[in-house]
Amino acid sequence: MTPPRLYINIDHVATVRQARRTDEPDPVEAAVLCEAAGADGITVHLREDRRHIQDHDVERLAGRARVLNLELATSEDIVAFACRLRPYQATLVPERREEVTTEGGLELARPNPRLRETIRRLEEAGVRVSLFIDPDPAALDAAKDLGVPVVELHTGRYARSWRTGVAALDELRHAARHGADMGLFVHAGHGLTYLNVVPVARVAEIEELNIGHSVVSRAVMTGMRPAVEAMRHLVKDARS
Numbered sequence: 001m002t003p004p005r006l007y008i009n010i011d012h013v014a015t016v017r018q019a020r021r022t023d024e025p026d027p028v029e030a031a032v033l034c035e036a037a038g039a040d041g042i043t044v045h046l047r048e049d050r051r052h053i054q055d056h057d058v059e060r061l062a063g064r065a066r067v068l069n070l071e072l073a074t075s076e077d078i079v080a081f082a083c084r085l086r087p088y089q090a091t092l093v094p095e096r097r098e099e100v101t102t103e104g105g106l107e108l109a110r111p112n113p114r115l116r117e118t119i120r121r122l123e124e125a126g127v128r129v130s131l132f133i134d135p136d137p138a139a140l141d142a143a144k145d146l147g148v149p150v151v152e153l154h155t156g157r158y159a160r161s162w163r164t165g166v167a168a169l170d171e172l173r174h175a176a177r178h179g180a181d182m183g184l185f186v187h188a189g190h191g192l193t194y195l196n197v198v199p200v201a202r203v204a205e206i207e208e209l210n211i212g213h214s215v216v217s218r219a220v221m222t223g224m225r226p227a228v229e230a231m232r233h234l235v236k237d238a239r240s
Contacts, residue, residue, distance in 0.1 A: 004206050005040035006235045009210055011045050012212060037224070040208075045071035069087065074114050075095075092119070109138065129150065131148050150186075155190045188200055
């Protein structure tokens, strides 16, 4: 089976830099190292509060990264920014100022005109749109109704519980199959590490994994290139 693509999220390279508001470490140079180590794409989240990745990082990445996936909420200024830069892919995510990291998928149970309008604007700009959702059949049905080609399944529940049972993994498997059966491209990410990634990478319907914190954490000890190569080995060999 074809292995899933591996996108590396480099947000937390910028987190270290922003701790001192200086110019190092540079997330753009980190992206170059990730790609040299075999990453299939680069992911960054431009948050409304600019806690890590900054606008100028995304502008530079747009000219350097081979494949860029920009995570964003429906904030007007960031949507306009994305439409101007036109990354390969935009992944729409929920966002709350008080959260440490994204805590769940988009709420799709109720009509959301702003979300629908954001999807329309990004698609008209030529950007491939993905929705970050919980691994729930109803959320997948709603995403299909919104007309997007891609969903990314939130793997947070699995990441929290993988040591104690298989229920969350089964939930991911069923959701991935349901999405693929509807013609959606299925991605996954959040909280995946060197210890828990292989079972998710083995899910045949999952075409892409987004992994960041665990890789950046290891890179502090080993360097970025060995950290990416180790994760790439796990992901690419999972289906062999």
